[in-house]
Amino acid sequence: MVVEADRTRAAQSxxxxxxxxxxxxxxxxxxxxxxxxxxxxxxxxxxxNEPHLRVSLEYLDRIxxxxxxxxxxxxxxxxxxxxxxxxxxxxxxxxxxxxSREALAAIGARARDLDLRLSMHPAxxxxxxxxxxxxADASIRDFAHHAxxxxxxxxxxxxxxxxxxxxxxxxxxxxxxxxxRRYEALPESVRRRLVLENDEVSWAVEEILPIHERxxxxxxxxxxxxxxxxxxxxAPHEAxxxxxxxxxxxxxxxxxxxxxxxxxxxxxxxxxxxxxxSLVSVAAKPGQHDDWIDGGDFLAFLAGAGEVRxxxxxxxxxxxxxxxxxxxxxxxxxxxxxxx
DNA sequence: CGATGTCAAGGAATC
DNA sequence: GATTCCTTGACATCG
Numbered sequence: 539m540v541v542e543a544d545r546t547r548a549a550q551s552x553x554x555x556x557x558x559x560x561x562x563x564x565x566x567x568x569x570x571x572x573x574x575x576x577x578x579x580x581x582x583x584x585x586x587n588e589p590h591l592r593v594s595l596e597y598l599d600r601i602x603x604x605x606x607x608x609x610x611x612x613x614x615x616x617x618x619x620x621x622x623x624x625x626x627x628x629x630x631x632x633x634x635x636x637x638s639r640e641a642l643a644a645i646g647a648r649a650r651d652l653d654l655r656l657s658m659h660p661a662x663x664x665x666x667x668x669x670x671x672x673x674a675d676a677s678i679r680d681f682a683h684h685a686x687x688x689x690x691x692x693x694x695x696x697x698x699x700x701x702x703x704x705x706x707x708x709x710x711x712x713x714x715x716x717x718x719r720r721y722e723a724l725p726e727s728v729r730r731r732l733v734l735e736n737d738e739v740s741w742a743v744e745e746i747l748p749i750h751e752r753x754x755x756x757x758x759x760x761x762x763x764x765x766x767x768x769x770x771x772x773a774p775h776e777a778x779x780x781x782x783x784x785x786x787x788x789x790x791x792x793x794x795x796x797x798x799x800x801x802x803x804x805x806x807x808x809x810x811x812x813x814x815x816s817l818v819s820v821a822a823k824p825g826q827h828d829d830w831i832d833g834g835d836f837l838a839f840l841a842g843a844g845e846v847r848x849x850x851x852x853x854x855x856x857x858x859x860x861x862x863x864x865x866x867x868x869x870x871x872x873x874x875x876x877x878x
Numbered sequence: 879c880g881a882t883g884t885c886a887a888g889g890a891a892t893c
Numbered sequence: 894g895a896t897t898c899c900t901t902g903a904c905a906t907c908g
Binding site for chain 1: 884885886887888889890
Binding site for chain 3: 582
């Protein structure tokens with residue numbers, strides 16, 4: 539059976555670890571499966587057509603097939619998996635978790651069988667520290683829904699909900715204060731899963747560390763965001779270590795890794811008012827994700843990381859294809875035993 | 879059928 | 894105060 543074979547390989551890999559050589563335990567990717575339009579990540583029909591979580595879970599089962607086939611053990615679920623489930627004007631969609639209990643239990647059991655680490659990352663509209671109470675309230679409801687969903691899968695506490703701090707609104711201290719106050723008022727079901735990621739514009743590592751100190755919330759280190767937003771110039775590995783240290787004993791920390799899109803690239807574009815496509819050179823904006831992960835950069839980052847362990851969520855446009863290619867790059871560099 | 883418009887939701891920068 | 898960008902794809906409708 540595939541699962542048993544994977545477990546055996548897992549045990550073997552642990553034994554093969556050279557003493558002192560540090561590695562992530564898992565490589566994961568987010569939501570969409572590149573090049574496989576048949577593998578949908580959620581039921582995306584409009585509300586008029588009554589989309590449902592049960593349909594999304596059938597899709598997810600097919601994605602799990604793919605993950606099992608490729609030995610991938612970390613995956614970010616779509617936050618739209620239960621369509622309109624917190625939409626204020628569509629209460630008829632608010633009970634999908636209850637309506638899907640059995641399917642949720644089954645897919646959760648399968649995730650555990652496959653030793654899959656799952657996570658979620660609510661959309662940009664979820665802003666806990668917003669000065670607008672209605673935005674904060676909607677965010678709290680959304681977090682609670684995400685937690686209920688992961689709980690319905692009966693997943694352990696490595697299954698996290700990732701968020702950003704939010705805005706600054708011209709007063710950083712007040713913005714941090716709102717985050718802390720509202721975090722502390724969150725239900726335990728949310729607090730035990732919520733983790734905070736440094737972002738690319740407003741809240742750098744040095745600015746979320748104080749929030750961790752006040753709340754205990756674990757920090758997800760994002761390498762690209764740190765490269766783009768690092769006002770006091772903290773060295774990447776220093777930032778990494780500080781974030782890893784915020785995780786409780788017994789939970790495996792995770793980080794986000796991506797490669798920045800290079801300055802110029804050729805893309806196929808549809809001309810204005812015309813149906814024909816042609817190759818055009820466009821400038822990339824700073825902080826954009828590249829299609830792939832640079833294997834050399836990744837290896838160098840690991841080599842300098844020291845005696846620490848963490849899982850790695852890859853954020854690349856080519857999704858799981860970037861993960862598979864990175865594996866090949868690492869294998870070519872003699873690090874295959876070392877990487878999941 | 880291909881092209882175009884739309885989608886629940888926010889924040890920041892710019893004017 | 895209003896507009897645009899961010900970023901994303903696929904559904905839904907229009908011509």
